[in-house]
Amino acid sequence: MKQIKTYMFVLSLCAVMFGIASAQENPFALEKPKPLPAGMTGSNPDDPRSKLTAGLYNAGEASMGIRHLMLLRKPDAFELGIDPNSPNMTKALQAMGFPNLPQLPDAAKISIGSMALANSDLAFSGNHLFVGNFYGVNIYDIADPAKTKLITSLICPGGQGDVTVFKNLLFMSVEMANGRLDCGTQAFPIPTDLSKLGQAPTVEKDRFRGVRIFDISDIKSPKQVAAIQTCRGSHTHTLVTDPKDAANVYLYNSGASYVRSDGELAGCSNAPADKDPKTSLFSIDIIKVPLASPKDAKIIASPRLFAEGAKINALNDGGSHEKPERIEASDHCHDITVYPELGLAAGACAGNGILLDIKDPANPKRIDSVNDKNYAYWHSASFSNDGKKVIYTDEWGGGGGPRCRETDPTVWGANAIFNLDANKLKFANYYKLPAAQSAAENCVAHNGSLIPVPGRDIKVQAWYQGGISIMDFTDAAKPIEIGYFDRGPIDAKMLIMGGSWSAYWYNGKIYSSEIARGLDVFELTPTKFISQNEIDAAKTVQFALMNVQTQEMNKWPKSLTVAKAYVDQLERSQAIMPNQVAELRKSIEKAEGSKLGENDVSKLKSFVTWFEKNTGQAKSPADVARMKALAEILKNPAL
């Protein structure tokens, strides 16, 4: 109550201080919703997630099918302070030049470092988890996920800190103007002679915008071995392995921000495509990294992915909401997901979704592109495990806006699921977080990964302050939610940037980089939508390395654990009769109990013929695939 009064007082004070603001709107007020466009529907305001109480560390929580194991707060080295009125935070804010601190609402103080110190993307290698941050990288030991522990905080500002890892190398994206070659936190100096300002573009030889490479052989003391400068910096990058070449890896670099001057980096040009054929717009950078000598990594090509013949900017801009906030020119990609085993990549490129042939990773070729009238900004992409579906996401509002309110259409800021057949993308449906969120919560579709449940297509996904949602898209035309976790807003009265940036499944657990709060670890729990057997089968898929935008095919052992998951699925879809389900389960249990005794295995084999003969009675292609896969296991089962 006291806080509310103080807050109101401060607001009226602000209104007095800034006459212009009081004449218009309170600058701290939440964005006013616009009415739903005719014929569109919004998310459900009666969901348990829709009215959770606010708080940085004590917000209300709601979950379904997900158990929260722990939150590890961001380390102090990545905070200005947690308590907005502590001496440390006051000192930090004064040093940054905030003169009237006592008059600011607490929430406003917390918001000051929210972007510059935001957690971002994740990468995994063995028992190490790398959490990117606009201010550097934090490295955690996840040998026992419920007891995840910080090992190393690596300070190296420049945002967004998108990370990938390969063997002894850690790669990091830097795009902002404050990035320095030496990882320094000090700003570039403001000249004392102000009369010369604006006369010539600034050239900072120590500025770094591009991809950094660290050698992490000593996990407690990573060394910077290379820093590849690019014209537009690095918003995201994707590690690309070449199945035919073990000596090199490639990075597809997506630079999305301003083009720097030719004086700072030779060859950079921000001229339009029709004025300068060498413009730095309308391309990505391909960096080749020799693994034996990463210091020699360099840009080997900047392919024109949007070209048609000699025309560099040939793709139509996408995004045409009926009342759009903004649309984007396809002059860059935001993120690219590669699937080396299939020789394919899906690019989310601002105004378009594109499909690339990457059989020659140094020479990607565009083979399809799509628009969507409901899309504002093509942000990220992922393939289904079989490569026959592609999910794109629309980051309407840029990630900082509240775009999951009940007045925001369910087809804006959503996933768009496409079927992929003979290299052609065909739209199937949208999926958006079904629970309405408040205007104090930035929310839109963001990063996720597949959960390797055999027989189904399942994706866990971050929705910023909308929390984490698990989507089943086995039927691309009918995606459904099968699990979620959500917290209330950081603050009830002011939107402070926060929420889950990335939520990824890795070797049996879900890890989420919470922008403001830290690192969350979760596990799945059985519900009517997913059984314990299916969760156990998902855990049989183990990787030694995971960069989510570098997709590796999930492959399951021919074990009875996996067989039981299929049986559960066939029971759920009523593809086999209850008495058959019971008999099959009993036989599997017996075979497990006898450690694959001869008679029990013979019994299992007796089901094979039936399954092979009766795929015709399955109700969906998914059931046919499940029956075939189950028969394969029963032919020659393992434990």
Added chain:
Amino acid sequence: MIDRSMSKFYPFTAGLGAVLTCGFTLPVFTQQVDLKAPSVIVQPGAPGQPTRTLHTSTKATLPPRSQKDIEFMQGMIMHHAQAVEMTAMIEGRTQNAEIRRLGERISASQADEMMFMRRWLAVRSEAAEMKMPSSGNKPGGSHSHGAHNASSDEMKMPGMLSARQMADLGRAKGKDFDRLFLLGMIQHHRGALDMVRSLFATPGAGLEAEIFNFATEIDTGQLAEIKIMQTLLAEKP
């Protein structure tokens, strides 16, 4: 609002975790790390240079905002205000559906952005209006009367329409209005791109994360809108 019991809780569980896990053999692809050891804070050097270990009490430090950042935000509020003024003229002057839709889009996005800029300035205890012209290119002008007078010739941001251009737009109807509106808004948006360029071309400016993201969004967003307007102009000369 802040639950400080968490900070007491976590060191304890982390310590417990170390005791429980250090007996296991880690897989071969990971390095052996002594989990009992406290975490370290390191800062790499430039490529090839050594990495420094920092004191465990290290706290984050962020670059200070420069005067140019403040002026960019104040100037952009004034700049956006004129775009909103221009879109408000659409009603009653044209029935062109595409122009009307474009106007709604520009009006909505620029109003949202003005809110963001006002908040950014308010948090920093800076006024939403500019006190002095930033580059002093109109030395003869009197003191500013603020953003509500956005079309005044006294103080203009790059690309802003002159009072005369605004008056011409106000008098135009139908196709004439459409043409003047598109030409004017293209000129106006190009000015915003110049402002972004000038921000990043100024030493010490645009280093702060929020202003960096915001300026980048203006750059890509207005560039896209210019392209749409050029297409509309080409269709209906």
